Amino acid sequence: MSSSGGSPGGSSGGVSPDHAPGYRAGRTLPLRVEVVRQLRRRRTMVIGGVLAAMPLIVLAAFQVAGTPNRADRTTFIELATSSGPNFAATMLFMGTGFMLVIPVALFCGDTVASEASWSSLRYLLAAPVPRARLLARKFAVGLLFSAVAVLLLPLVGLGVGTAAYGWGDLKLPAGASLTAGEALPRLAVAVVFVFLSEVVIAALAFWLSTATDAPLGAVGGAVFASIITGVLDAITALGDLRAWLPAHWQYAWADALQPQLEWGGMVQGVSLSLSYAVVLLALAFRGFARKDVVS
Numbered sequence: 001m002s003s004s005g006g007s008p009g010g011s012s013g014g015v016s017p018d019h020a021p022g023y024r025a026g027r028t029l030p031l032r033v034e035v036v037r038q039l040r041r042r043r044t045m046v047i048g049g050v051l052a053a054m055p056l057i058v059l060a061a062f063q064v065a066g067t068p069n070r071a072d073r074t075t076f077i078e079l080a081t082s083s084g085p086n087f088a089a090t091m092l093f094m095g096t097g098f099m100l101v102i103p104v105a106l107f108c109g110d111t112v113a114s115e116a117s118w119s120s121l122r123y124l125l126a127a128p129v130p131r132a133r134l135l136a137r138k139f140a141v142g143l144l145f146s147a148v149a150v151l152l153l154p155l156v157g158l159g160v161g162t163a164a165y166g167w168g169d170l171k172l173p174a175g176a177s178l179t180a181g182e183a184l185p186r187l188a189v190a191v192v193f194v195f196l197s198e199v200v201i202a203a204l205a206f207w208l209s210t211a212t213d214a215p216l217g218a219v220g221g222a223v224f225a226s227i228i229t230g231v232l233d234a235i236t237a238l239g240d241l242r243a244w245l246p247a248h249w250q251y252a253w254a255d256a257l258q259p260q261l262e263w264g265g266m267v268q269g270v271s272l273s274l275s276y277a278v279v280l281l282a283l284a285f286r287g288f289a290r291k292d293v294v295s
Contacts, residue, residue, distance in 0.1 A: 034141045043110065044145065047103045051152045054099070055091055055160040075173055080161075083168035085183040087161020088154045089257060092187070095153045096194060096250055101226045102219075103149035104198045108142035109205030109218035112288075116213040131289055139206050139281070146202055150195040154187065176259045186261065190253035196270045197253075200246045201226055203277035207284040210291070246273050 038044055062081055080090035112135070170183035178186060205222035212218055229247040232238065242248045249269025255262035 031137060031140065034137050035144065038107075038111070038141055038145060043106060047106060047149060048152065051103065051149055052156050054094075054153060055087070055157040058091065058094070058157075059087075059160055059164055079171045079173065081165050082171045083165055083180070084158050084162030085168070085170040085178075085180055085187065087165060088158035088187060089170065089190075090161075091157030092154045092190060092194065092253070093251075095150075096253070097230060097247070098226070100150055100153065100194065100198060101201055101223055104146040104202050105205040105219045105222035105226075107145040107149070108139065108202040109209045109222050110215040111138045111142050111206070112209040113212055113215040113218045117215055132285060135206075135210065135285055135288055139202075139284075142206060143199070143202060146198065147195050150198065151191055154191055158187075170257065172257060172259070174258070178257070178259070183257075186256045189256040189261075189266075193253040193256065193266045193270065194250075197246065197250055197273045200273040200276040200280070203280035203284070207280045207287075210284045210288040243268070244272070246276065249273075 058080075076086070076090045076093040079086045081087070167180055169177040169179055170186075171177045201222050204225055205218055208218035208221045209215070226247065229245045230250075233242050233245045233247040235242075246269070249265055249272065252265035252269045255265050
């Protein structure tokens with residue numbers, strides 16, 4: 001079907017853009033242009049500011065309330081004030097499951113739907129930018145900003161924690177510890193896993209973004225789906241079915257912060273996330289290729 005009354009490729013009639021003098025599909029919508037456009041948006045600066053401020057807010061809370069109490073079951077939060085690496089691990093722990101879902105859903109769910117809501121999507125296609133290239137560029141930039149968001153929280157946490165509590169070993173909930181030299185690459189593995197496990201949310205938000213002109217609907221739908229899968233994972237009566245939920249593996253990154261690194265849970269979590277993401281992206285590309293873009 002046509003976009004704003006033209007051909008599926010986005011032209012407005014007449015000579016096919018593939019035969020227009022000087023036209024090269026590979027030169028349309030350069031990646032750096034899309035990166036700059038998204039970087040200048042207010043929501044990007046707000047999300048970056050919030051994520052950068054969260055370690056400072058948590059630090060202030062610890063300064064006011066004092067050292068966290070050590071419960072019978074020790075978690076990373078109880079060990080947050082032990083060292084800079086511990087504080088970074090605590091920020092990753094706090095961000096997993098919800099705090100980091102929001103920027104990922106926002107960067108990938110707002111990207112196409114916002115163009116439609118501004119009535120600029122049809123003009124992008126009339127440039128003409130091939131539809132598949134438009135989606136590929138939008139999703140790639142969305143993933144790039146999502147990766148930066150996932151990295152920003154523990155990275156700032158590492159700096160803030162080191163300044164407040166010093167550079168030292170990473171104490172583990174099980175009672176063992178990793179030297180600072182061992183902890184950094186392990187934390188890097190954990191961050192990479194968290195990002196890859198969020199790819200399914202990114203793909204879901206992106207698919208919804210191609211299906212609606214309401215950015216809030218795409219972002220909210222992805223966040224809501226994340227909440228629902230988390231609730232379902234808490235229902236132990238579902239048994240082994242929970243292993244098919246992405247939320248079931250979201251804290252598997254903790255296996256990287258063990259005396260002996262364990263890959264099993266992380267591999268399963270990443271495999272599930274990427275498998276769902278491939279299906280959702282296929283739906284996004286297929287649906288958008290047939291969509292009559294009028295906004």
